[in-house]
Amino acid sequence: MIQTYQELQQSYETLETEKSQMVQEKEQLEKELEALKNENDSYQKEIESLKTPIAQNKNDTKTAAQNKTAYLTFDDGPSPNTIKILDVLKKYDIKATFFVIGSETETSKKIYKRIAEEGHALGNHTYSHNYNKIYSSVESYMEDTWKLEALLDEAAGVKPKIIRFPGGSKNQASTRTGGKGFMAELITRLQEEGYQYFDWNVTSKDASAVTQEKEIIIRSVLEGVQGKKDAIILFHDNAPKTTTVEALPEIIDALKEKGYKFEVLSESSYYVHHR
Ligand SMILES: [Zn+2]
Structure with missing residues (x-):
């Protein structure tokens, strides 16, 4: 096939057009x-911007679900350990509740005052802590309570409406001395007078031995708080309870790690009643 120049020219132009179209x-x-x-x-x-709020929301939900409160409570002070406990609490900037008994020494009065001044709660654990005396009659219990109340008012300017029964509300001693219906009668009377009583739902087991092993105290508390949104933790504050003080920083660190915040007990706070 022989193509004329014209034909070649046409096909060249066609290709050029196609080329430019393709370009x-x-x-x-x-x-x-x-x-x-x-x-x-x-x-x-x-997508990134959507991911971020989801992650934040997740954290919020986690925080809300973890809205957990620990109430550290110390019974039976003042003692040589109270100052050490207060120093630990001060270092961590957390508040606790002290169910104290009666002691008229100047050192003790200063301790009552320091407890109140540093924002902790003072609770009434009776003046004498003498089971035979306080659980002999409702009047006897009330008088003992009022005696401590007057001392705390004088020393710290506080008249606590929060109380803890020596031995707790389910103690055996009151049944022996006051009879079966005694505690119910006593509780009614105290509530009529505007008092709120507190038992506990976690024990440190620091009263199960004169000086309990530090590791047992730590383990008892950490096992005890498991699954609890609110934990009222029982500790003791008297001279031989040195390991309670030693265990405290580790317990506080671990509770913080678990998401607990620390509050003091009050008439309107969470409470635990054993009866
Ligand atoms: Zn006690």
Whole structure:
């Protein structure tokens, strides 16, 4: 086949046109590709921005679910350990509740005062802590309570309405001395007078030995708080309870780690009643 110059010229022009069309098409496709890339980038950004609030919400939910409170309570002070306990609490900037008994020494009075001044709660654990005396009659218990109340008022300017029964509300001693219905009668009377009583739902077991092993105290508390939103933790504050003081920093660290915040007990706070 012989092509004329004219024919070749035509086919050249056709090819040139096709070429320019393809170049245009290529440019168009490149533009589309660029647009898709941009779209992809903005989608990625959107995905990232969506991920962040989800993560934050998750944390919020976790925090709400973990809204846990620990009430550290110390019975039987003042003692040589009270100052050490107060120093630990001060270091951690947390507040606790002290169910104290009566002691007229100047040192003790200063301790009552320091407890109140540093924002802790003072609770009434009776003046004498003498089971035979306090559980012999409702009047006897009330008088003992009022005697401590007067002392705390004088020393610290506080008349606590929160109380803890020596031995707790389910103590055996009161049944022996006052009879079966005694505690119910006593509780009614105290409530009529505006007092609220507190037992506990976690024990440190620091009263199960004269000086309990530090590791047992730590383990008892940490096992005891498991699954509890509110934990009223029982400790003792008297001279031989040196390991209670030693265990305290580790217990506080571990409770913080578990998401607990620390509060003091009050007439309107969470409470535990054993009866
Ligand atoms: Zn006690």
